[in-house]
Amino acid sequence: MKRLVIVPEESHEALAAVLRARLAGIVRELNSENLVDAMGIHAQEVLVRSADGMADGEWMLWAGGGGDFAVAWTSAEPVDEVVGRVRADAGEGLVARVFASGRSELEMRDELQAGDWTNFERLRGRGIGAMAGSPVVVFGVCVAVLSVVVFVDFDGDGVVRPPAETASLLGRLVEDRLLRATLGMDAS
Numbered sequence: 001m002k003r004l005v006i007v008p009e010e011s012h013e014a015l016a017a018v019l020r021a022r023l024a025g026i027v028r029e030l031n032s033e034n035l036v037d038a039m040g041i042h043a044q045e046v047l048v049r050s051a052d053g054m055a056d057g058e059w060m061l062w063a064g065g066g067g068d069f070a071v072a073w074t075s076a077e078p079v080d081e082v083v084g085r086v087r088a089d090a091g092e093g094l095v096a097r098v099f100a101s102g103r104s105e106l107e108m109r110d111e112l113q114a115g116d117w118t119n120f121e122r123l124r125g126r127g128i129g130a131m132a133g134s135p136v137v138v139f140g141v142c143v144a145v146l147s148v149v150v151f152v153d154f155d156g157d158g159v160v161r162p163p164a165e166t167a168s169l170l171g172r173l174v175e176d177r178l179l180r181a182t183l184g185m186d187a188s
Contacts, residue, residue: 019182023139026178030143032065032072032084043173044073047146050166051075056151057160058124061136061170062088062095063144069095071120072144086120093117098133098145104162106132109152120149127152130160134167138174146170 008016030038051059059075060082069088076082088095094112098105107130114121114128121127133147146167150160180186 020139022182023178024141026182027138027141027143030063030138032063032070035061035063035072035144038177039170039174040177043170043177046166046169046173047073048075050163054148054150056153058149058151059163060086060120060147060149061144062099062133062147064090069099069145081123082120086123087118088120089117094131094133095145095147098135098147099142102135102137102142104132104134104164104167106130106160106162129153132160132162134162134164136167136174137171138178143171143174 036044047059047061051057054075060071061073062069063072064070065072065084065087068090070084071082071086072084074082074086090096090099093114093116094105094107096117109127109129112128112131114131128149129152130150131147133145135142136144136146146163148160148163
């Protein structure tokens with residue numbers, strides 16, 4: 001089998017620098033209000049399929065919004081109870097730590113103390129038994145946190161794992177969409 005080797009074209013170096021600057025500017029603009037649109041349909045399908053296997057849990061995508069974090073997407077109905085309404089403190093809690101560190105985390109109810117940094121339990125009317133989160137990185141910048149929640153009344157084994165693979169794939173799909181849109185190619 002013969003390997004494909006792609007060598008950067010020297011004449012494109014100046015254009016690449018301009019493109020990198022443009023993409024960095026776009027990434028800085030991503031927030032809870034526009035992230036789902038920036039993701040596109042394929043990324044949303046990945047989220048839905050990843051969350052499908054969890055009968056009594058909830059997947060949420062958190063992004064910056066008005067000085068803290070807000071849920072931009074959720075896997076559980078009713079969506080309008082959560083999207084744009086559930087907030088997380090930007091300075092404390094699992095979401096803030098994952099966003100700041102760029103590393104996945106998992107916490108159980110006793111150490112999570114979700115009521116101290118988010119209104120999620122109050123708005124959903126259910127206690128969190130465990131929560132895991134992973135960073136969504138786009139062009140080297142953490143733009144969101146993908147989390148998985150298992151509720152205290154969950155009948156299963158209560159095991160939750162950070163959604164690192166899905167978060168990584170989500171970041172690559174957003175990068176692809178932003179590149180294609182910036183270059184004027186089909187962005188779907």
